[in-house]
Amino acid sequence: MKENRWMKAKSGLLVLLAAMLIAGCSGGGSPSEGANAGESGQDRTAQSEDGTKLRVYVPSNVEEFPAGTNLNHNEIAAYIAEQTGFDIEWELQPKENPDQKINIMMASGETPDLIITPSKDIYANLAQQGLLAPLGEALEQHGPRIMESVPEETWQAVTYDNQIYAIGVPQNQKSTFGMLVRTDILEELDIAIPKTLEEYDTAMRQIHDKKPDLIPYVGGAANNNGNAFGYIESFAGAFGLGAEYVVEDGEVVHTYTQPYAKDFLAYMRELYADGILGREYPVNKSANIQEKMISGQAVMTTAGWVDAKVITEALQEKQPDAKLELIHPPVGADGQFGYEQRTPVRVYMIVPRASAKVNEVVKFINAYMAEDVLKVVSYGWEGEHYTVKDGAIVAEPAAEDIRYRIYYQLWDSEENFVNRVTLKGFGPYYFPLTEFPTYTNIVQYAPPIATVEENAQTLTDLRNEYFIKIISGALPLEAFDEYVSKWESLGGKESLEEIRSWYATVQ
Structure with missing residues (x-):
């Protein structure tokens, strides 16, 4: 839990x-x-x-x-x-x-x-x-x-x-991100609005089969706000990766090196290989994603509430009958969903x-x-x-x-x-998004911890390199184990120990 x-x-x-x-x-x-x-x-x-x-x-x-x-x-x-x-x-x-x-x-x-x-x-x-x-x-x-x-x-x-x-x-403020979806296209294809991860998977694959010219889900590896997953946060939350350092059973854990992180990478890797996740995922930034939604090339994306308004209004200027809605993000097998809470x-x-x-x-x-x-x-x-x-x-x-x-x-x-x-x-x-921030990054509540601050950028760069390459197929899924080993040796293990030591003082 x-x-x-x-x-x-x-x-x-x-x-x-x-x-x-x-x-x-x-x-x-x-x-x-x-x-x-x-x-x-x-x-x-x-x-x-x-x-x-x-x-x-x-x-x-x-x-x-x-x-x-x-x-x-x-x-x-x-x-x-x-x-x-x-x-x-x-x-x-x-x-x-x-x-x-x-x-x-x-x-x-x-x-x-x-x-x-x-x-x-x-x-x-x-x-x-x-x-x-x-x-x-x-x-x-x-x-x-x-x-x-x-x-x-x-x-x-x-x-x-x-x-x-x-x-x-x-x-x-409370809200962060949500899943922005062209529900008019779902209605046209007689696809029910999804909620569980399984329902999302089925819906995206049906879109891909029935409208192969559309991108079922557009994401990007370069999120402007520094988030690890770059507009695929909605799926990360379904696997338990809504925040980097969380408390599980009374102990701080680093989610991105847990076995369920590998499960997440396997799932996204399959979406990318099958053409469900847009092929430009490794290079897409916010502007690219907005353009693809506004131009009608894509059906779903993860969006913040400000971007959601911009995208919706711009699309409806071009296509007055288009309907975009913020719906519940995917719910994983263990009932997990959502995004990181505000600091x-x-x-x-x-x-x-x-x-x-x-x-x-x-x-x-x-x-x-x-x-x-x-x-x-x-x-x-x-x-x-x-x-x-x-x-x-x-x-x-x-x-x-x-x-x-x-x-x-x-x-x-x-x-x-x-x-x-x-x-x-x-x-x-x-x-509509206020119920979706469900994960607490415990480090945000801590004072500056020297070891954590010193290692943060190196560890972030390491994670982004491996995650992007594994999802896009440039590295095999087995490279995750190599990533975990490098993360520990480059200061990750020491950082986690320092965070746990701090957390023990506030219990």
Whole structure:
């Protein structure tokens, strides 16, 4: 039996925080000019009483700013400055290789005061290198809203060497992936909507026989979000591979080296050999998969809820009668199905040690978390950008003018996230998937573990190489045993032992 919920640590993080004695930080990077930094004299509308300025480095997005505005010169940025009392210089991370840019900045010492990143790798690596400022004392003194809002499991994940080096923003969403299917084609071929792995197998083979010009299932080995299986996660979950490190019968196991991983590879290898899994699986990326679904070349794929909306709307523009639905992922012989649950940390707020403004950063975040600020950043202003009807938030046309507010969403709640999902029309794609994240990757709840972090990329590359080659037939199925042996010798065995040692401390 897989245990899909992590057992919380018995020792409270409040006790840990109270016990911390943290040395003051020194030094500081000077602000640098950057893209979207705003025009001098136009991008500041409010300051703290002592004139404190903060450089805040936020992830990029696709939204654009209306004419006459930019990242530092707009009504949302002005409102945040006014309400928090801080003079903020907002900076955007690049769309490509943002982690690389952060590493370069950290190495140079020319750093922002606050970096927002979704990357646990960035947090873990920088914490282990001693490049982050400890936050415990500042949180105790200046972060009451933060302390009340962050659950213990999130604090556990951002604690390294008995110090807190990040403010972890708790997860705000549940859904991940789903099986997106052209149900109009199933109806045309008189095929019932499948649920079990056996039913899926039968359905895909019938599609292949009756419509040989179609790809029954399109997947890819290069998933943009770093998942091991690249859009074949739906089938992995049916074999017990929904997450890499899980707890089975009270012990942490590495699923990708278990016998059922070999069963999964044997099954996918057969689908590929028989033409059921698209022949371009080894090279397909997200864009390729979307194109094949939108052009009508493929019948099924694994899709996230955002991609599902994009694919559905684009296909129906071309083929108004086409019908795409998110259905239950395959259920395996042991009743297993689904995907990895969201991590306990949505994003990491980190303060470079080179910044001398730890207290100010914590004060800013704590002020930012006021209900009025969070509401404006999420929806705009009532009466102009939204109204409330029967307790529900209804977007007004003017809300389209401030779509750029996504850049300022440093903190979030599940309630606000769900409201935005509904307002933006993603509800039919998000809500059906909430029951499918059934696997817990236990490592996501652990603080950075040096051995695990050091070996992670090597082991991931090894796994991807063998799994892709075995599925595509470039290696025989028996090569799985060679993979397991290499995984153990290249640090896998040591990493698993370290994870088990950590897990023993939280029982």
